[in-house]
Structures are given as structure tokens and as C-alpha cells.
Amino acid sequence: VTTDAEILRALRTAGDSGIAGGDLSQEVGLRPRALHKHLETLRGLGYDIESGPHLGYRLRRSPDLLHADDLHSRLGKTRTIGRDIRVFQETTSTNDVVEKLARDQVKEGVVVFAEAQTRGRGRLGRKWLSAPGKGLWFSVLLRPRLQPEVATQVTIAAATALARAIRTETELRPEIKWPNDILIGGRKAAGILTELSAELDSVKYVIVGIGVDVNQTPADFPPELRKLAVSLRMARGQPLDRAGLAAAILRQLDEDYARVLRGGFDALADEWEAQCSTLGHDVVIQVGPRKIRGRAESLDPSGALLLRTPHGHLERISGGDVTLERHETHDPAF
Amino acid sequence: VTTDAEILRALRTAGDSGIAGGDLSQEVGLRPRALHKHLETLRGLGYDIESGPHLGYRLRRSPDLLHADDLHSRLGKTRTIGRDIRVFQETTSTNDVVEKLARDQVKEGVVVFAEAQTRGRGRLGRKWLSAPGKGLWFSVLLRPRLQPEVATQVTIAAATALARAIRTETELRPEIKWPNDILIGGRKAAGILTELSAELDSVKYVIVGIGVDVNQTPADFPPELRKLAVSLRMARGQPLDRAGLAAAILRQLDEDYARVLRGGFDALADEWEAQCSTLGHDVVIQVGPRKIRGRAESLDPSGALLLRTPHGHLERISGGDVTLERHETHDPAF
Numbered sequence: 001v002t003t004d005a006e007i008l009r010a011l012r013t014a015g016d017s018g019i020a021g022g023d024l025s026q027e028v029g030l031r032p033r034a035l036h037k038h039l040e041t042l043r044g045l046g047y048d049i050e051s052g053p054h055l056g057y058r059l060r061r062s063p064d065l066l067h068a069d070d071l072h073s074r075l076g077k078t079r080t081i082g083r084d085i086r087v088f089q090e091t092t093s094t095n096d097v098v099e100k101l102a103r104d105q106v107k108e109g110v111v112v113f114a115e116a117q118t119r120g121r122g123r124l125g126r127k128w129l130s131a132p133g134k135g136l137w138f139s140v141l142l143r144p145r146l147q148p149e150v151a152t153q154v155t156i157a158a159a160t161a162l163a164r165a166i167r168t169e170t171e172l173r174p175e176i177k178w179p180n181d182i183l184i185g186g187r188k189a190a191g192i193l194t195e196l197s198a199e200l201d202s203v204k205y206v207i208v209g210i211g212v213d214v215n216q217t218p219a220d221f222p223p224e225l226r227k228l229a230v231s232l233r234m235a236r237g238q239p240l241d242r243a244g245l246a247a248a249i250l251r252q253l254d255e256d257y258a259r260v261l262r263g264g265f266d267a268l269a270d271e272w273e274a275q276c277s278t279l280g281h282d283v284v285i286q287v288g289p290r291k292i293r294g295r296a297e298s299l300d301p302s303g304a305l306l307l308r309t310p311h312g313h314l315e316r317i318s319g320g321d322v323t324l325e326r327h328e329t330h331d332p333a334f
Numbered sequence: 335v336t337t338d339a340e341i342l343r344a345l346r347t348a349g350d351s352g353i354a355g356g357d358l359s360q361e362v363g364l365r366p367r368a369l370h371k372h373l374e375t376l377r378g379l380g381y382d383i384e385s386g387p388h389l390g391y392r393l394r395r396s397p398d399l400l401h402a403d404d405l406h407s408r409l410g411k412t413r414t415i416g417r418d419i420r421v422f423q424e425t426t427s428t429n430d431v432v433e434k435l436a437r438d439q440v441k442e443g444v445v446v447f448a449e450a451q452t453r454g455r456g457r458l459g460r461k462w463l464s465a466p467g468k469g470l471w472f473s474v475l476l477r478p479r480l481q482p483e484v485a486t487q488v489t490i491a492a493a494t495a496l497a498r499a500i501r502t503e504t505e506l507r508p509e510i511k512w513p514n515d516i517l518i519g520g521r522k523a524a525g526i527l528t529e530l531s532a533e534l535d536s537v538k539y540v541i542v543g544i545g546v547d548v549n550q551t552p553a554d555f556p557p558e559l560r561k562l563a564v565s566l567r568m569a570r571g572q573p574l575d576r577a578g579l580a581a582a583i584l585r586q587l588d589e590d591y592a593r594v595l596r597g598g599f600d601a602l603a604d605e606w607e608a609q610c611s612t613l614g615h616d617v618v619i620q621v622g623p624r625k626i627r628g629r630a631e632s633l634d635p636s637g638a639l640l641l642r643t644p645h646g647h648l649e650r651i652s653g654g655d656v657t658l659e660r661h662e663t664h665d666p667a668f
Contacts, residue, residue: 146622147622147652148485151532151534152534155534179534194534195531195533196532197530197531198529198530199530199653200489200514200528200652201622201651201652201653201654204529287481288480288535318481318482318483319534319535
């Protein structure tokens with residue numbers, strides 16, 4: 001953890017009452033002169049840090065930017081995720097960056113954010129739009145010492161953590177669309193792209209890429225997406241602090257990943273099922289070239305979806321594109 | 335296919351009777367002068383090509399080396415595998431090379447051979463010894479448009495193809511040890527390392543790495559391996575044409591991969607089971623940190639091993655280290 005991260009954490013802990021210069025110096029282990037230099041740097045980045053002889057130091061406002069030290073200061077101590085945070089102003093895709101780190105034997109838990117992605121990806125190589133500075137696009141490197149099938153559990157954990165973080169930070173009611181989308185009012189607000197590198201019986205690494213549409217306005221979405229996509233800002237009517245949301249998501253993800261590792265997937269699956277908009281519905285799932293129709297019944301222990309087909313048997317599906325079946329009502333009002 | 339590959343193929347087709355210079359010129363589409371230059375290059379590599387005014391051209395002997403054009407000429411036409419063959423004199427590991435090609439969007443079917451590997455790998459990052467020029471070490475890039483679970487089917491297909499090729503080329507009786515070893519007389523002669531890159535519901539690519547101990551003598555193995563490993567040469571008592579075996583393996587692999595793609599895994603599994611030294615035995619399987627004991631019963635449709643545990647239920651295992659349980663007989667003769 002850097003000095004800047006410690007300064008921001010001390011300021012945040014002090015809150016509105018502020019912290020005396022001497023106390024802050026001592027807490028972060030800097031002489032006043034050195035502390036002053038650090039504060040100037042932070043001010044230069046846009047951190048509005050008030051100071052005065054009787055006032056001490058007070059953080060009035062953080063800029064709307066992703067800053068690794070700040071993210072660290074907000075995140076606090078975690079088990080695995082976020083021990084190493086890197087922020088890029090622009091990259092092709094954060095999953096690409098993390099893949100390179102994974103091949104260079106970087107330890108699990110590293111998180112890479114980008115303010116803009118030039119080749120953001122959704123599932124199956126689909127393009128993912130990343131309006132610069134408006135959303136959160138980040139990827140996490142994990143190295144669970146588990147069988148490859150667990151990749152689905154990790155995705156379920158990420159979706160649960162992401163939904164929980166959005167709920168606590170916004171009071172919106174996100175729904176999970178199996179396996180990897182977060183919907184608000186039926187429109188997509190966030191997505192997860194899990195990529196796996198494995199041998200037959202062991203994971204080499206899993207990359208969990210998360211994209212959240214946070215502060216976009218309708219004008220930020222191309223016309224063809226406006227009915228399908230929504231930002232948290234659009235859903236709640238006011239903008240959101242991206243860095244605070246990012247820290248909340250990482251903290252929840254750290255919790256839920258630990259649950260997966262210690263075999264606690266069942267409790268996770270219960271929470272997931274309670275928020276899932278897919279279960280209990282008749283759906284069509286596109287798996288590669290194949291379309292499978294049935295009723296989404298539940299998750300199996302590995303996180304795969306169990307689908308009851310019209311012939312009555314259960315199909316186990318580890319991933320795919322879900323469409324809810326529309327039962328035509330022939331009611332002219334619809 | 336290159337001109338050298340076409341020349342070698344024409345010479346092989348002609349066999350001992352040889353082919354007249356004019357016919358060879360015409361068949362490969364070269365004027366005599368250009369043909370002569372190509373023949374000189376091949377002779378320089380060690381191909382013993384006899385020629386004479388009445389004799390025409392005749393291939394008397396091929397050198398013991400892996401040459402992409404020659405491998406092409408021996409392989410003939412395949413559906414997928416070997417459309418592109420590359421031979422390295424030395425590399426870290428052929429799986430590494432193919433992984434780079436995969437990320438560069440190279441099409442499936444490319445095969446990379448190396449005469450020597452400086453960091454040959456077995457499963458779980460274990461070291462694999464690759465005595466230069468004595469064995470076959472190669473990797474194949476596949477892009478099956480299937481779910482990630484199919485990686486196990488691809489490994490089963492590779493083991494079946496490898497065993498069949500060894501049987502037809504040597505008349506030895508290879509046994510398959512689930513999931514990825516080929517044994518002869520209880521000692522390991524070949525292995526398969528399958529690496530998978532995937533999203534939840536779709537394979538990005540599978541790399542099948544194959545290592546075969548072909549012409550090693552006991553002195554080529556370190557003392558601690560001599561009881562565990564064997565080369566085909568040691569097992570049959572005479573050296574083997576490596577390039578011929580390589581072409582046979584690729585041809586069989588091409589067949590069996592096509593069977594997997596068209597959903598014909600059941601027939602493949604039957605053939606596999608008939609040669610498997612694991613099924614029907616009490617085994618201990620190490621899966622990551624976990625040891626699972628039971629009787630190996632059969633393969634499930636995805637290629638995973640079904641193990642009947644002492645409590646009577648079936649465990650599905652996608653990969654692991656198998657040890658046969660020794661039932662002590664207390665017979666002093668054993």
C-alpha cells in the first residue's frame with residue numbers, strides 16, 4: 001500500500017470532522033513537509049482537500065476518476081482480490097492485460113481497471129461498448145486450485161457479488177440473468193466475461209472480466225441498444241461514485257470467491273437463485289449452434305443450469321445465451 | 335503443399351520401381367533443371383535419391399529427421415490436422431509455440447514439432463524429458479466449436495488415435511492409462527497434455543501436446559525413470575522410422591477428431607475402453623489435493639471417468655493421477 005493510499009484512507013476515516021496535521025503526519029509516517037508534497041499531488045489529481053490552521057485536513061470531494069491508490073484506500077484489507085490494483089487510461093481490453101499478467105506468473109488477486117477500452121469484449125468475442133470515464137471495466141486474475149468445472153461457480157460468485165454491491169450502493173434491485181448478466185428493470189446494466197485456462201483436471205487461471213454501465217446517459221448508448229441497456233445513473237436518476245462502487249464490488253467478490261474456495265457454493269447458490277430472473281421460466285438457450293428449450297429449474301453443484309426439457313429430462317448446461325420464452329396471450333392490450 | 339513435399343510424395347508412390355525423370359517433372363510441374371535443384375536440396379538433407387539414365391529416380395532411404403515437407407508428403411490429405419506443419423530444431427515446449435499461434439488467430443489443424451524441447455512439460459507443469467532426435471514431441475491446435483467439457487473427449491480421442499497408430503506401426507500392444515498415458519508392458523511410452531482455453535460455454539482453443547519415446551535406448555533415460563519409462567525401440571527391439579510414425583499418428587488423430595466433432599464419441603469410447611488398463615481396477619486417483627479411491631467403472635459421455643467409491647456411489651472425474659491399488663497376495667512368489 002502506498003503513502004497516497006494511506007493518506008486518503010486516513011482522510012476518509014476522519015470524515016467531516018477532519019484530522020489535525022500533526023495526527024495525519026504521524027499516522028502516515030511523514031514529516032509535514034513531505035506530507036504537504038503528497039497532498040499537493042492529490043490535489044493536482046482533483047482531490048479537494050480542505051486545510052486550515054484550526055481545521056486540520058478534510059477530504060471534501062474525490063474526483064470522478066479511478067486511481068489505484070484511492071481504490072486501495074477504499075477497499076481496505078481483503079483476502080485475495082485487490083492486493084495489486086492497476087489502472088490504465090486506455091487499453092484494448094482489461095481481460096487481455098490480465099491474460100498477459102497471468103502468463104507472466106503474476107499472483108492471483110491482481111485487478112486491472114481501464115478508463116476506456118478500444119476492444120472491450122463481451123461473451124463469444126462480441127463487442128462491448130466502453131464509453132470512456134462513464135463505466136467500470138475491470139478484470140481480476142484468479143488461480144483457484146480446483147477442477148476446471150469450477151469456472152462456472154466463479155462466474156456465479158461474481159454475479160452474486162456484483163448484484164449485492166449494486167444493491168447496497170444504489171438501493172436498486174438488480175436481477176441476475178443466468179449465467180452472467182445483471183439486469184435492472186429488464187435491461188442489461190452489467191456483464192461478466194469469464195475466461196478459463198486449464199489442463200484436464202486443474203485450472204491454470206481464471207480471468208473474471210466485469211463491465212458495469214455506471215454513469216452513462218441515454219445519449220451514450222447507440223440507438224439500437226437503448227431498449228436493451230441501462231446505466232445505474234439512468235435507473236436511479238442520479239450519478240454514482242464509480243470508485244466507491246468499484247471498491248464495493250471488489251470487497252464482495254473477495255468474500256464470495258473465498259466462499260467458493262472453502263466449498264461454500266451451496267449458500268452462494270441460494271442467494272443467487274433468490275435474485276435470478278431466469279429460474280422458473282421457460283427459456284430457449286443457445287449453446288453454440290444448438291438451441292435448447294425448457295424450463296430453467298435450478299443450479300447444479302458446479303453452477304451449471306439444470307433445464308427441464310419438454311421430454312421431461314434434465315439437461316445440464318454450463319453456459320449459453322438465454323432468451324425468455326414469450327407465451328403469446330393474444331390479448332390486444334399487449 | 336510445397337514442391338519438395340510433392341517430389342517426395344511422387345517418389346514414395348513410385349516405390350522401388352522408381353519414376354522416370356520426365357514423368358516426375360510433369361507430375362510436380364517443374365522443368366528438369368529446376369527439378370534437379372530440388373533433388374539436390376533433398377539429397378543435402380540426407381534423402382538418398384538414386385538416379386540413372388534407365389532407372390529414373392528412386393527414393394532409397396529417408397534420413398531420421400523431421401522435415402515439414404516430408405511429413406506433408408507422408409500424411410497425404412486430411413480433414414483438419416496437419417494442413418500446416420512446422421518443425422523446430424529446438425523450442426521451449428511445442429505447447430508454448432502453439433499457444434502463441436492460437437492467440438495470433440491461426441486456424442485449427444496446425445501441428446508444431448520440435449527435435450528438442452528445453453522445457454518440455456507433462457501434466458501439471460511436470461518436466462518431460464525430450465532426448466533430442468530420439469522421440470516425437472509435437473502439439474496440435476484444435477478449435478472445436480463445442481462446450482469446454484469436450485476437452486476430455488478430445489484427450490480420449492488423442493489417446494485412442496495414438497494407441498492405434500503405435501499398434502499399426504509397431505505391432506506392439508499399447509495400453510491406455512486413463513486419461514492420457516500410453517503404456518507398453520506397464521511402462522510409459524507416450525503421454526498427452528491437453529490444454530484448454532475457454533469461455534463458460536465455448537472453447538476458444540484446445541492444444542493437444544503429444545510426446546512419444548520412440549528411439550531412446552535405456553541410457554537415454556535417467557536411472558530413476560528406467561523402471562517407469564520405455565521407448566518403442568526398447569519394447570520391439572529395433573529402431574523405428576519417426577517420420578512414418580508421426581504421419582500415422584496425425585492421420586489417426588484426424589480421423590478421431592472428426593468422430594468427436596460429429597458426435598461419434600460413443601464408438602470412440604468403446605475402442606478406448608477395450609485398450610484401457612485402468613477400467614475394472616481398484617484405483618486411487620489424486621485430483622489436486624484430494625485422493626479418491628474406488629473401482630474405475632467406465633467413461634461417461636463427456637469422457638470423464640466414473641469411479642465407484644467404497645460407499646457405492648459413482649464419482650465423475652475429469653482428470654487426475656491414477657495409481658492401481660495393489661492387492662497384496664502374501665504369496666512369496668510375488
